[in-house]
Amino acid sequence: MEKVLDYLKQNQQRFLAEFCDYLRFASVSAQPAHKNDLHACAAWLVAHCQAIGLEAKLCATAGHPIVIAKTPRAKNSQQPHYMVYGHYDVQPPEPLELWKSPPFEPRIVGNTIYARGSMDNKGQHLAHLKAVEAYLKTGTALPCDLTFVIEGEEEIGSESLSGFLKKNRRELNCQAVVISDTGMPSPKHPALGYSLRGIMALEITLHGPARDLHSGGFGGAVDNPAMAMSQLLAQLRDQHGRITIPGFYDGVAPLTAYERKEYARLPGTDAGLKKMIGVKNLFGERGFSSSEQRSARPTFEINGLTSGYQGEGSKTIIPSWARAKITCRLVPNQKPEAVRKAVVAHLKRICPPTMRLEIAAGHGAEAYFVPPTGPQAQAALRALEKAFGRKPILMREGGSIPIVNQFKKILGADSLLLGLGLPDDNAHSPNEKFSLECFEKGQRMAAFLWQELSR
Ligand SMILES: [Zn+2]
Structure with a gap:
């Protein structure tokens, strides 16, 4: 040598x-x-x-x-x-x-x-x-x-x-x-x-009235897709960041003691991370360090959320539809198709009867x-x-x-x-x-x- x-x-x-x-x-x-x-x-x-x-x-x-x-x-x-x-x-x-x-x-x-x-x-x-x-x-x-x-x-x-x-x-x-x-x-x-980590992407659309409606003429008697979407998504995670979709964590391999010891040797602090990304406070599933949360745990993220009027000033409507772009980061032993199935089945279960649910599958990787x-x-x-x-x-x-x-x-x-x-x-x-x-x-x-x- x-x-x-x-x-x-x-x-x-x-x-x-x-x-x-x-x-x-x-x-x-x-x-x-x-x-x-x-x-x-x-x-x-x-x-x-x-x-x-x-x-x-x-x-x-x-x-x-x-x-x-x-x-x-x-x-x-x-x-x-x-x-x-x-x-x-x-x-x-x-x-x-x-x-x-x-x-x-x-x-x-x-x-x-x-x-x-x-x-x-x-x-x-x-x-x-x-x-x-x-x-x-x-x-x-x-x-x-x-x-x-x-x-x-x-x-x-x-x-x-x-x-x-x-x-x-x-x-x-x-x-x-x-x-x-x-x-x-x-x-x-x-x-x-x-x-x-792997990935699983999908797009969720909730369809309400056939067209945007006057919120004065119809508000109170018609469900609002933007509100229904917010309520639907809010049910998918608890206040500590744990995903509440049944079956979501199936197969997730726990971190070994050896790995956790190695994680603890990583440089950098939570305070430094907070400063770098400009957040008031960090957030995440309990029982895991932020480094573990960022690489060894699965996530459910809303990447985009759209509904109703986005222009200047106000427009008093009940929007006709609401859409969310979702990706989940997956960890070893989770299969993208199995996770997709679990998410879709749960959304169908909890979708309110006032809405028509449409789900488009995106890319996936283990x-x-x-x-x-x-x-x-x-x-x-x-x-x-x-x-x-x-x-x-x-x-x-x-x-x-x-x-x-x-x-x-x-x-x-x-x-x-x-x-x-x-x-x-x-x-x-x-x-x-x-x-x-x-x-x-x-x-x-x-x-x-x-x-x-x-x-
Ligand atoms: Zn590159």
């Missing part, structure tokens, strides 16, 4: 120059005008992978191409095989006037690089590529075979990816997928993500969980500790990354989430940045990871 770590140390200046070259491509997947930039970016990446000793190629898809790059391997290699996933596409940079320097002209200030795509996700998978380069260029044997899959449609829903995985299932069959596309609480708190006490998670924790020189923390993520479920379903592989971003890196926002300390330590982590996973 000495040689590998030395190589990384010696070559940081060149790595940084290459990182800047990579960032200059405006690989904005959402905007058709950038189609050629995506292609050029992918072609640059293939050439770069080849230059560091990988066998790389561009794979055409119905959308933007996927780059696949493999470490050289014996014909019937018996070594373990791991996949590293990343994406070379980036979010649109707009609004441009809020950027302190142009989004595709990388700017380095102190130990930070500013550019669209620096943290999400070019810098993070480049760190993995540099670690492998160090092995290959120093003639150090890798204890495993690696395949990089770097796509160009992550920011627009990864539409071509699952077809690509299915088509190349045999070739991509692997022990685990390593993804650095999330974050850590601070450079002092390297972290392994081992769980993601939660994700890799046992944090398992050998792969423990190997990742050791790699983090060696690279950062600090005891890493375990983190459940409150959000969802749907591709992780695809990896599990299609390849049968678990994902290790080794995020290198910081909470203030402005992903998806103006002035996106990436810490060069995280870039360098990320390379070391990636170098140690293959040793630890293959042990």
Whole structure:
């Protein structure tokens, strides 16, 4: 490992120059005008992978191409095989006037690089590529075979990816997928993500009178859909935030003592959280810390609520309808379809006889969980500790990354989430940045990871 770590140390200046070259491509997947930039970016990446000793190629898809790059391997290699996933596409940079320097002209200030795509996700998978380069260029044997899959449609829903995985299932069959596309609480708190929440969306409409009515002429004899909707929704949660829908919590796995101990090590306080989000007081289910509430417990949220007159001044009507957009965040062992059924059955039960209830189903995704006490998670924790020189923390993520479920379903592989971003890196926002300390330590982590996973 000495040689590998030395190589990384010696070559940081060149790595940084290459990182800047990579960032200059405006690989904005959402905007058709950038189609050629995506292609050029992918072609640059293939050439770069080849230059560091990988066998790389561009794979055409119905959308933007996927780059696949493999470490050289014996014909019937018996070594373990791991996949590293990343994406070379980036979010649109707009609004441009809020950027302190142009989004595709990388700017380095102190130990930070500013550019669209620096943290999400070019810098993070480049760190993995540099670690492998160090092995290959120093003639150090890798204890495993690696395949990089770097796509160009992550920011627009990864539409071509699952077809690509299915088509190349045999070739991509692997022990685990390593993804650095999330974050850590601070450079002092390297972290392994081992769980993601799932999601279940639906839209509820209550239909009352056939048209908006004069509230003077009819008020008192006709039920009001906006009021009926408020009463309906208010019955779904108690005053402490516990969801009261029968069956909602069916199957929810309790947090283990080990996990709760890890949660307690997370930095940050409730007072800090309150200040950051600007609320008077926090709120949540009793018996859980705010970090647990935000990532290990299911939720029922109203994302949008519409009815009646929204314009200036007043309009004295009984609205004809009311609508609510709902999403539930789900935790491991909850099935989106089962939760949807429980919610729909309960709404039908409690819908007042004055209203016609209409429910439209939205998207759904299962939660994700890799046992944090398992050998792969423990190997990742050791790699983090060696690279950062600090005891890493375990983190459940409150959000969802749907591709992780695809990896599990299609390849049968678990994902290790080794995020290198910081909470203030402005992903998806103006002035996106990436810490060069995280870039360098990320390379070391990636170098140690293959040793630890293959042990
Ligand atoms: Zn993103």
